[in-house]
Amino acid sequence: MMALHGVPRPAATLMRWVLGRRLQRRADVTLAEALAHVRDPQLRAILAARGGDYGLPPSHAPLVLHALVMGSYAEGGAGYPIGGPARLAESLAAGVWNAGGELRTGARVAQLLVEDGRAVGVRLADGREERAPHIVSAMGALNTIAALPDGVAADWRASIRRHEPSCAYMMLYLGFSGTADELRALGFDGANHWIYDGHATGAAPDPEALIWRNPTDEDAGALYVSFSGLNDPEHAQAPTAEVLALCDWEVFAAWQDSRLGHRPEDYEATKGWIEDQLLTQFKRLFPTLAQRVAYHELSTPLSQAAYALAPEGAMYGLATTPERLLDPRCMCAPPCPACCWRGRTWPRSASKAPPWAG
Structure with missing residues (x-):
């Protein structure tokens, strides 16, 4: 089903006609x-983690999407660019330049x-205006609609607007004293961790607690902790980690009209409280690293909205629900002739979030 969104419309139409309802039934399964037939709750949690x-x-995730992500990890695992995520942009830029293209920064459309x-x-x-025979919008569907x-x-825009943005997220960036070798000696090897914290929810770990609904009142029920710095020999003398918590945009919506660098005091106070909360939770989960945290900084959904123009701080563009998978308007179809759209639309398995805060 997901493949239909990446092929030309005639091919997708043919595939739908051949596969028919079987395709729809499979895309509808969460x-x-x-x-549901797995009796052991711990095994269910592991499979859905x-x-x-x-x-x-799990209650909103298409089974086919989960299978695709799990399959990608089983086949090749997750990668990390030596030198940090900026190397990805540098490599892509080199390809553009070598092909005779031009890149401009600070050129917001x-x-x-x-x-x-x-x-x-x-x-x-x-x-300023820039004209070309063909236009590719790489800013995602919602930003394309706004532009x-x-x-x-009109029909395409109305169809896209029926789908909600994906969840937002917060990221706590950590820097440690000591070297990467010293952290490895403590038992850390650069692996990523999905943690469903029963201590935070007062119940057994539950993947349904993926979204942190009340960050000012409770610990996060789910955390992603990545010791990415241990995978990068260029940063062996200054190891880092990231702690990610998915959250609701509504927690920060009241400050969406404030400007980066000029946030109101109540936002800064809330951000500081959440930062301390996440740091305390990290130290409880990884006590051997508690005394080695030398630096910490938090980014919020407002950071993603400001730096990445992510609508409502969305991490993955439009939420990839079964309804969206079945929507033909979300295929590789241009909103108007000579224009196609790409960007923050499909989940980026094994990719790193940009390191920004504010």
């Missing part, structure tokens, strides 16, 4: 429904230019 890789608890029903270019935030002129692709 992970929770598929695991990677929900954060696509941002959905304010509007897609459409003339006679056809995309012809973009207008930047500073008023389209009024009245263009």
Whole structure:
């Protein structure tokens, strides 16, 4: 089913016609429904533990999506770029330059230019216009909708708006005293950890507690902890880790109109409280590292909205629910001629979140 979103519409239509209802039935099955026959609750929790890789608890996650993510780990595992995530951008940039392309930073697109029903270019935030025969929007469906002129692709826009953004997230960035070898001597090997914290929820670990609903009142029920710095020989003298907690945008929505670097005091107080909460939880879960934390900083969904233009701080663009998988408007279909869209749309298994805060 997911493959239909990455092939041209004629091919996708043919596949739908050939496979018919069998395809729809499989896309409709959630992970929770598929695991309902597993009697052991601990085994169910283990099988469903990677929900954060696509941002959905088992009751909302398509089984086919979970299987795809698990299969990718089984085949090749997770990778880490030597030198940090910035190396990914540098490698992509080299490919563009070698092909004769040009890259510009700080060139925010304010509007897609459409003339006679056809995309012809973009207008930047500073008023400049750039025109080309073909336009690729890599800013995701919701940002593409916002950039389209009024009245263009009305049906497509209405269909996209029926789908909710994915969950938001917070990230606690940690720096440790000592070297990577010293941390390995303590038993840490660079592995990633999905932790469902029964201490936080007062119950058995439960993947349905994936989203941190009340970060100002309780510990996170689920955490992703990555000791990525132990996988990078270029940072062996300054090992790092990241602690990720998925959360609701509504917790931070009251401050969405504030500016980066000029957040109000109540936001800073809330952010500081959550940062201390996550740090305390990390130290409880990893007591041998408690005294080695030399640096910590928190990013919130407002950080993702400011730096990545992620609508509502969404981690994965539109939520990849069964309904979205079955929506033909979410396929590789252009909103108007000469324009196609890509970007923060499909879950990025085994990828790293950008290191920013604010």
